[in-house]
Amino acid sequence: MIIRRYSREQMAARVADDIKEGMYVNLGIGLPTLVSNFLPRDREVFLHSENGILGMGPAPAPGDEDPELINAGKQPVTLLPGGCFFHHGDSFAMMRGGHLDICVLGAFQVSVNGDLANWHTGAPDAIPAVGGAMDLAIGARDVWVMMEHTTKSGESKIVERCTYPLTGIACVKRIYTDLAVIDVTPRGLTAVEWIDGLSFEELARLTAAPLRRGMA
Template sequence: MSYTRRSKNELAQRVARDIHEGAYVNLGIGMPTTVANHLPPGTEVVLHSENGILGMGPAPAAGLEDYDLINAGKQPVTLLAGGCYFHHADSFGMMRGGHLDICVLGAFQVSATGDLANWSTGEPDAIPAVGGAMDLAVGAKQTWVMMDLLTKDGKSKVVDQCSYPLTGLGCVKRIYSDLATLECTPDGLRVIDLVDGLSKAELEKLIGLSVQN
């Protein structure tokens, strides 16, 4: 197989490209936060953080960080004109009330039908870290996952059935990965795009699942 993986920045650019004008979007802790740096200038997308921020901008330049203004992952952020911060109870009310168009989350596993496992590996020494993931996964109008397709051991994170504790059932609509973009449907996976050099057959071999066109 001869193909090129998307870099972290390229993957963030790929996700940003699909966020529609006027969307209210939550970017989850970790890799998803980098999407904020790749939204086209002038695009009106309102970024939300569950600790109580609306209207976040890209990451601050080095030396200009304000640690009184952080996202849910404790990273310093910027606030665009018109942005605001507020009590986290109001923020969770937004999440649970269906007021977010899209949330972008990381994941340990996603099933072919959109089940999500992203808060614990179930190991005895694992630190539970569900945060607002459950509220986001079922509260947003669309839940997208952004992740590497394979673990460091080469195992697929896209599976037939999740073996890790679940965050939500059938909630994931799209999987954005370093090798492919996939749609989760009640009938299984559908391929949206593949990186150059990767065939559908090779993808199916990597994940051990059939994929529709």
């Protein structure tokens, strides 16, 4: 069975749709950085980067990159009017102090109770790269994960118990994948929406943890 999946851009647009006016948001390295390109221009959202930026805009047009203005993933970014940059230590104080409404992180695994593993697979040849993820996981008011639903070999990234080293414990509130949007609740994982053409039963089969059917 061939399953249609959301593209990376469609996933980013879906996450952007849930970010509300006036929120302070950190977009993690990798896939989450695409979200900045889909925030409506008439919605004021304050994008934060742990290397010391507040007020980032979308990615610059080709040829307009400023090599001295980059995000934590070393990608060129833009700065909106009123945006600013500051010391790395001040940036982490914002993260750890509960000043961010949302952080959007990529992940290798998320467990049924919201444990997050996103910095190391444990493989001997893997390069660990935690960055500011641990600080974000415990400091942001809400942690959202944006990732593919399965690995390239078809294994679910949503699991009953993480087998990779943890970034944070019971910190994830919502999961956005290329197949569905899933809330982490005290009653377990609840799928609030899934891609057209995919049945809930098939979604549950592709998820290696108990999944409830819910409503957005």
